[in-house]
Amino acid sequence: MAVAVTGATGQLGRLTIEKLKKLLPSGQIVALARSPDKAADLAVEARLFDYDRPATLAPALAGVDKLLLISSSEVGKRAAQHQAVIDAAKQAGVGEIVYTSLLHADRSPLSLAEEHRQTEDVLARSGIPHTILRNGWYAENYTGNLKAAIANSALIGAAGNGRISAAARADYAEAEAVVLAGQGHAGKTYELAGDTAWTLEDLAAEVSAQTGKQIPYRNLSESDYAEALAGMGLPQEMAAAVAGFDADAGQAALFEDGRQLSALIGRPTTPLADVVSAAL
Structure with a gap:
């Protein structure tokens, strides 16, 4: 059984392949990337796979039984890129596709959700x-x-008291590896999120506890937060989008308590304290 992973040199792709190598022989894993040379350190077969060059797609999927389609990072181009990959998978005779969508994509208010809905x-x-x-x-x-x-003695955001069911990237990567290496998942939709939701105030309190410094959470309006992000160097459009995500989080858009992620990986998701410790 050959399993292929798109976006293999990205953060999620790399983690997924490392998790997969614990479940499958390396010879069964294919890394798909725009620059295959950047996948050399993954120690698996690497093939050229460029979303924007459709001619590269079907040949790279030859002999692939299962394909992990990690959603493209190019917002606005995703739907067309994903369509090209799915068409190529059909042409190449891929047996099964696993797609990384967005939490509650069918009803999420996040601006990111539409392209995920289209892909689904x-x-x-x-x-x-x-x-x-x-x-x-x-x-x-x-x-x-x-x-x-x-540095600024404050964590800023626009999520208010919204509870965010975030999980470490490695937790999601492990779930992807489990589904790719396992059987019986086809036809299912999993809502994946951290076991314990937290607010940005909780995050600030955890940072304060671990650094010994008082880092309060300062809640801003969506527009003020966007302005602050732009002032930090984020492009205007991206700053507005990020502020919008935060505002939606304040309305429970990022909350999920079904614990499907921990059920898939067979362990609790990484605690907030551990994520903060790693980041610090």
């Missing part, structure tokens, strides 16, 4: 057996900003 619809019409892994927020989406929070 394409998969439903493709005739290819598939599994939808609706990934919640990565805890690293927030812990990546901790240095700035410590």
